[in-house]
Amino acid sequence: MQKTQVDIQDQFWQDYSGLIRNTVIPYQWEALNDRIEGAAPSYAIRNFRIAAGLEEGEFGGWIFQDSDLYKWLEAVAFSLRHHPDPELENIADGAIDLIGQAQHENGYLNTYYTVKEPGKQWTNLHEAHELYCAGHLIEAAVAYYQTTGKSKLLGIARRFTDLIDRMFGTQPDQIRGYCGHQEIELALVKLYEATGEERFLTLSRYFIDERGSKPSYFIEEWERRGKTSIWSEGTPNLEVYQCHLPVREQSVAVGHSVRAVYMYTAMADLARLTDDDELRKACERLWDNTTRKQMYITGGIGSTHLGEAFSFDYDLPNDTVYAETCASIGLIFWARRMLQLEAKSEYADVMERALYNNVLGSMSKDGKHFFYVNPLEVWPEASSKNPDKFHVKPVRQPWFGCSCCPPNVARLLSSLSDYIYDVSDDGSKVYTHLFIGSEIGFETGGCQVVLRQHSELPWNGRIEFSISLSGTAGSAAFELALRIPNWFQDGRPVLKVNGTDLDYPVENGYAKVARSWSDGDTLTWLLPLETKLIAANPQIRADAGKAAIQRGPLVYCVEEADNGLPIASLSLAGEPELTESAAADLLGGCMVVEGNGQVVDESAWTENQPYQPLRKQTRPVRFKAIPYYLWGNRQAGEMNVWLRY
């Protein structure tokens, strides 16, 4: 792929990137420094200061707390790319200096083992997240280097990676292990791409290929530790860590969902970069299983809070759901890599689904509150009084003790420009995966092309492209491939070039327009948004007899604030007559959907009886649905995505 410069110029998304830049990044810096009143302390900076010998104290927070700082730095790097900010860069440089001070002579870097368990390094790969934290360090270092050109953090990461490269592998004097939480695998690919050094790619492939080999490293390691673990009891459950089978033999997504999708991301990278067909096929099988059988309509994955895990095919309960924010972010990472392996619209469809629904919904409008769990059905009283639902919060929380999700949202949204296009090396093929207003510059045939996309999604489906050329040639020949989203289902979208309808071939879900483009050419891509009722596969028991409302990429939900109680009593009428209207004042402005429904007429109910003969007495109501990503921004209330019909 050609390296390109993409700038987002889009009302909807600029609001978010502004929020990330102006609120989330500064807020999270305060959180990392334990300066947010009422929020769980992070301890992250403090741990580094103690490890660096600048402060006395105990290690605080989770064993993987270092990664929060790294993820924040990565988000900062992405943000600085589009919005230089010397003050912020200065703060980041200071944090990087601190990280350097905490690094050991030999390159080792992990504040937990430096402060709390010196001498126990590398004795608990199963649980201790050392390589996971190293992975986030590498990702931050690559991003910071690519944006600022400063190589200090990259040097720190390389020194640590050099140590890891010496220590891990199949040689007799090496540890033949891998991390309990995949992450370093995808990070090493980035380090390879940034430095061109093959050994990083080789190390990534080692971790991927070693995983799942027998005898199990984790079980042997656990026996060496005297059969003790930090969290789990008994023999390590290998499925949790996706090391129950060699990764090339895996076909079903199992275990901890974030671990899984981070691993699949690295597998897709390796399949592409090493042209590994076996690995590609494993990715495709796992993709099919994850997105066709274990994904919520919101792009959430992970059906149970116990182990934050996948459960099994078609098991997608809406109320005891997990659907962790980080898991959907990982799914987006993976989808992005699958698109690079092969441009198929279904990968971008999933990317868009997870982005506009699960991920956007995880953050409050003020950028200071987050969901870790993203439910599709909420009864606040159950969240506080039924322990089976304690993990489902009806309102976003200011910060979490285990705060993996907020910095992950920040780094995804601040790098969103990387998710929109792919341009082939020679510039002859330009794919548009997402319809987000933006400008991309690339080169083809000696000509500099600037492609501008104007989009009003998710509210309006008219997309306009314009082309500017500079350089010696008067025209540029390239194929523009436009994704046909899976939510557009009425034949083929209309495509106009310079105002004239154009027929086009479709390949892998992309409309293809190959021509010689001239400066000033325009292309119009019409994806009229229709509000639709969506059904779930009949195998998904939890959604049987129910429908969800979707308009374009946005899934909708009904909330108590608009529809009263109990929200479960509301069902769709036979003729729902859905209408849509702009509500400029609602939740910062959105399109609301209204429809005919019915609720049980409680006046027909014998007071205080739990059960009585069915009378089917209902009263008609006109319900109001709002985009799912906006739920829970008013008060704690009941919410529901799937409505009985």
Place this chain on the structure above:
Amino acid sequence: MQKTQVDIQDQFWQDYSGLIRNTVIPYQWEALNDRIEGAAPSYAIRNFRIAAGLEEGEFGGWIFQDSDLYKWLEAVAFSLRHHPDPELENIADGAIDLIGQAQHENGYLNTYYTVKEPGKQWTNLHEAHELYCAGHLIEAAVAYYQTTGKSKLLGIARRFTDLIDRMFGTQPDQIRGYCGHQEIELALVKLYEATGEERFLTLSRYFIDERGSKPSYFIEEWERRGKTSIWSEGTPNLEVYQCHLPVREQSVAVGHSVRAVYMYTAMADLARLTDDDELRKACERLWDNTTRKQMYITGGIGSTHLGEAFSFDYDLPNDTVYAETCASIGLIFWARRMLQLEAKSEYADVMERALYNNVLGSMSKDGKHFFYVNPLEVWPEASSKNPDKFHVKPVRQPWFGCSCCPPNVARLLSSLSDYIYDVSDDGSKVYTHLFIGSEIGFETGGCQVVLRQHSELPWNGRIEFSISLSGTAGSAAFELALRIPNWFQDGRPVLKVNGTDLDYPVENGYAKVARSWSDGDTLTWLLPLETKLIAANPQIRADAGKAAIQRGPLVYCVEEADNGLPIASLSLAGEPELTESAAADLLGGCMVVEGNGQVVDESAWTENQPYQPLRKQTRPVRFKAIPYYLWGNRQAGEMNVWLRY
């Protein structure tokens, strides 16, 4: 109430009492002796042998394991009452000898503390179940004494109770505590009734009244133990044990559901025996809350497996449900006592609901397999693959490590004759609470009356009574009160005396026929059974838009074995046209209900897609429903009680 002799003569129930006598009691004896292959060992007898010094070894099983033997002995006593069996009595006498050998000089009796933690007696009332086990000892002793006239076990129980009576109370040298698991309170009432000694009643009232006083005994005790507990972490959660408030101030059922209903049972006993209006009002408030807001249609209670507990009003999830067998049995105990407090049909309605559905359904047709949890919606794959549902078993288990439920079923079903009638002291009022074929003898005005009830419930609702008189008088004047069940909802049932329709007054849900009865008089009570669709209160979110099928006292369910997969796909048609038919060969013979339904037409589904626009393509089916109590007797399969309409 007059002490009466009641014999059950009823095809349906004699099958069960025969099963209890011929299978369950012998099987459980084998289980208590760890002789059931493939079942979790009980250790109960072995613990007594070790405590008695007859065997060397470690204590095995739960801290309350002794109670399993006591509950078994109580069931034996009830069974012997109707079916003398010298061999069984001999085994029981042997077990009683063993219990006596394990008793300490001072009366103390608990194998856990004798074998495993001598010297630690009474240091953990919060968790250690010593008084709970004493309660079951007392119950067994009273029953065994009443049936056999043998007083050895009663003597053992009295000696232990004497010790408890000395040790517990409000005097300065006494322990001012109570048990973490209520049970002794209701047992002491039985001991009072069997012996006439007031001090047992006083001790029961002490335990009830002390409960919930501040400062909390459990918290102080926990602090004395150095803030350690066996199971729970942190400060004891007083709601779990219903000691968050003085019991007289309680209005909402909270905490562990078996503990709760055992306590409410004792409270109702005490309210009646001590004419305590404040306690009666507390019972009535708790009854309303439990049965109107926290009870499943099957008579199950307890909405969450975490803490085996109530959650909150109207929270009755069908799939993550607990509805422990013992909790419904305790609910029946409580309902029985409420009937004795005041003859109101709603108490008997709940008793019948829990009996015919949750409790009967807990035992397999072979009497050797039991459910601990009684779900209303089952997906076997979820029970094995989603940890949120691991507690919901799709097939009955042979025995449990914590095997409170099977012996509880045995003792309830073998004493069922105690649940049918109440006769006032002077014989002037005779209440029939349950329509179970039986014969009751009582005395009124110097006349011996035998009332025979013929019933074919739950299949047929024609109930026939006949009266035989003996003694000097030619007639006997008494009021016969017949419960009008809450499932009979079409005006008033027809009542005939000697073949002639008779009008009757109704009081508290009972039809009352006061007359002078002659020898040979007959009474016919017509409760034609109709299959009905039942709705749940709209506040019960889990059942919104759904109906259950009920015929007479029986709740029905649909199973995969009759209806295919996925069972969740099945919904009721607008005109379900329910029909009923006898299926003599099905599950030992039952009435099945068939109806019009629809299932999603999977051929209308785009293969392998999780979501697609709603097409509402269904195909009509004629579904088959079986009584809930018979579910899970074929193979592990999907099951559902509540159907969408």
